[in-house]
Amino acid sequence: MNAYVPILVLAAIAAVFAVVSVGIAMFVGPRRYNRAKLEPYECGIEPSISRTQQRIPIKFYLTAMLFIIFDIEIVFLYPWAVAADQLAWFGLLAVGLFIVNVSVAYAYEWRRGGLSWE
Numbered sequence: 001m002n003a004y005v006p007i008l009v010l011a012a013i014a015a016v017f018a019v020v021s022v023g024i025a026m027f028v029g030p031r032r033y034n035r036a037k038l039e040p041y042e043c044g045i046e047p048s049i050s051r052t053q054q055r056i057p058i059k060f061y062l063t064a065m066l067f068i069i070f071d072i073e074i075v076f077l078y079p080w081a082v083a084a085d086q087l088a089w090f091g092l093l094a095v096g097l098f099i100v101n102v103s104v105a106y107a108y109e110w111r112r113g114g115l116s117w118e
Contacts, residue, residue: 058112059113059114062109062112062113062114063114065105065109065114066109066114066115069102069105069106069109072102073102076095076098077095077098080094080095
């Protein structure tokens with residue numbers, strides 16, 4: 001149980017920091033609400049009443065998907081690279097399957113035009 005005490009302390013500090021930050025922002029932050037601030041805003045598209053029923057271009061979602069692919073790839077490949085010698089063949093097989101899986105997402109992204117910045 002003593003091994004988990006630092007983790008619990010860190011979780012408690014993070015929770016207190018989050019609650020205090022949000023609480024301070026509610027009391028100190030400006031409260032100038034207007035119609036433009038209350039309208040929905042989607043990825044750089046200017047909000048207006050006529051645009052609420054229009055479809056959002058897939059380019060915005062492809063950019064978000066590309067970020068998630070890179071993020072997940074780094075999150076899983078970095079620990080593998082650190083412990084590659086201890087994992088031996090099992091680790092190599094696991095990362096190979098992971099790369100194949102991520103390649104499917106890259107292929108989809110490439111095919112839909114998410115990698116061309118025009």
